[in-house]
Amino acid sequence: xxxxxxxxxxxxxxxxxxxxxxxxxxxxxxxxxxxxxxxxxxxxxxxxxxxxxxxxxxxxxxxxxxxxxxxxxxxxxxxxxxxxxxxxxxxxxxxxxxxxxxxxxxxxxxxxxxxxxxxxxxxxxxxxxxx
Amino acid sequence: xxxxxxxxxxxxxxxxxxxxxxxxxxxxxxxxxxxxxxxxxxxxxxxxxxxxxxxxxxxxxxxxxxxxxxxxxxxxxxxxxxxxxxxxxxxxxxxxxxxxxxxxxxxxxxxxxxxxxxxxxxxxxxxxxxxxxxxxxxxxxxxxxxxxxxxxxxxxxxxxxxxxxxxxxxxxxxxxxxxxxxxxxxxxxxxxxxxxxxxxxxxx
Numbered sequence: 141x142x143x144x145x146x147x148x149x150x151x152x153x154x155x156x157x158x159x160x161x162x163x164x165x166x167x168x169x170x171x172x173x174x175x176x177x178x179x180x181x182x183x184x185x186x187x188x189x190x191x192x193x194x195x196x197x198x199x200x201x202x203x204x205x206x207x208x209x210x211x212x213x214x215x216x217x218x219x220x221x222x223x224x225x226x227x228x229x230x231x232x233x234x235x236x237x238x239x240x241x242x243x244x245x246x247x248x249x250x251x252x253x254x255x256x257x258x259x260x261x262x263x264x265x266x267x268x269x270x271x
Numbered sequence: 272x273x274x275x276x277x278x279x280x281x282x283x284x285x286x287x288x289x290x291x292x293x294x295x296x297x298x299x300x301x302x303x304x305x306x307x308x309x310x311x312x313x314x315x316x317x318x319x320x321x322x323x324x325x326x327x328x329x330x331x332x333x334x335x336x337x338x339x340x341x342x343x344x345x346x347x348x349x350x351x352x353x354x355x356x357x358x359x360x361x362x363x364x365x366x367x368x369x370x371x372x373x374x375x376x377x378x379x380x381x382x383x384x385x386x387x388x389x390x391x392x393x394x395x396x397x398x399x400x401x402x403x404x405x406x407x408x409x410x411x412x413x414x415x416x417x418x419x420x421x422x423x424x425x426x427x428x429x430x431x432x433x434x435x436x437x438x439x440x441x442x443x444x445x446x447x448x449x450x451x452x453x454x455x456x457x458x459x460x461x462x463x464x465x466x467x468x469x470x471x472x473x474x475x
Contacts (some may be wrong), residue, residue, distance in 0.1 A: 155339035162343070200452045227453035231462035231469060238473050245470060247463050248453070254463055 141263030143168040145191035150174075150181040150207065151225075152199040156248075159223065160186055165254050167259065173202025190220060192262070197226035197233070205240060212241040221262050224249065253269055313430070316423040324416045331409045338405035345399045352392045359384055 147164060149172055151157045157174045164172055172189070177199040181227035185193070185230040193211070202210075204224055211217045223244040224237050234245055243265070244258040301310070362381050366373055454460030461469065 155343065157335055158340070158343050162346075170316070198452060228450055229454045229462070230451050231461055231464070233450070233462060234466050234469050235473070238470055238475060244475075245466050247461065247466055250463065266436075 141266070142167075142191075144171055145169065146189060147172045147194060148175060148184055148190045150178065150193060150194065150195035150204065152176050154198065154255055160255075163255050164194075165173065167256055169259075178204060178210075179208035181207055184218070185211070185217065192221045192223065193240075194223045194225055195269070197224060197228045197237070203234055205237060208237070208242055210214050223258055223262065225255075235253070247267045292472045312422070312426045316419070316426065320419050320423070324419050327412045327416055331412050334405050334409050338402050342399060345395050345402065348395045349392070349399075352388050352395065355384060355388050359388070 144204040149157050149160050149164070151160065154176070154197050156208070157176075161174070164170075166259055173184060175184050175188075179193065179201040180212040181193065184190070184203065193207070195207055197204040204226065208224070211220055211222060211237050221243040222241070223246065224242050225248060226233075228234075229247045237245055243262050246254055246258055359381050362377065365382075366378060451458075451460075
């Protein structure tokens, strides 16, 4: 994936945002911004261009799933990829996220290797779709 | 509009019986609670223990967040040490490959830089170990809250008594629309491999 893509990291815990940001930087993705819940993320998506959203699910205000639904309902964000990074590990939830159009699902706690795998997979699919 | 007035005298005796019955039950419940000491225990739990427990758990959240940030700060310091080690490696490689006698001043400067990096790394590792002390403190707080929850649970079970056994099923543990959150030991939940296989079966 192009390392210059603009990534929005969404999590209500500042430590998790920092960990994700550090891991992304280690993988070469330095163009990141942060939001502390779905609402602030949605506002950021309205005003700035992003290529990828890495979001938690369970957050006050607006959940990551509602953020995903909003993104998928907005034609302007048709190419925006959404990677869910969450502690929600029930089968039903994973299926629900898939039905809502998530591009990847990572269960917390996770490793740098898993994050890289999912980013690579999203990149492969993006290239495949464009070809 | 006389109809309601005409029906009122008929319902009054029933109401009076009902009110008397409720009053009797309330008195009986109150007496029972007082005899068992349950009212005092429950009042204590609801009035002060629970709010206190919430404050303590808020403190745990803050404590763990502070410790995580402190740890991440120290990791950043560790990265800076790694960067200076890389500089030393470059310098030593250059000295090694340069023709003629070794530049003593540059070599000494590298040795000094290595000493400095060693000192910084040791201090960072010590601070990293110290930053884990939150586990002891937060663990103590959480244990106190567990004791409170167990005591309250005991008082509620005594209060419910036989009624609990006749219940068709145990009470629902959480609201239906609440997310399950992190998986607990023994809880059925997917790991990353399960999630990957499930998504693959859905065409992801």
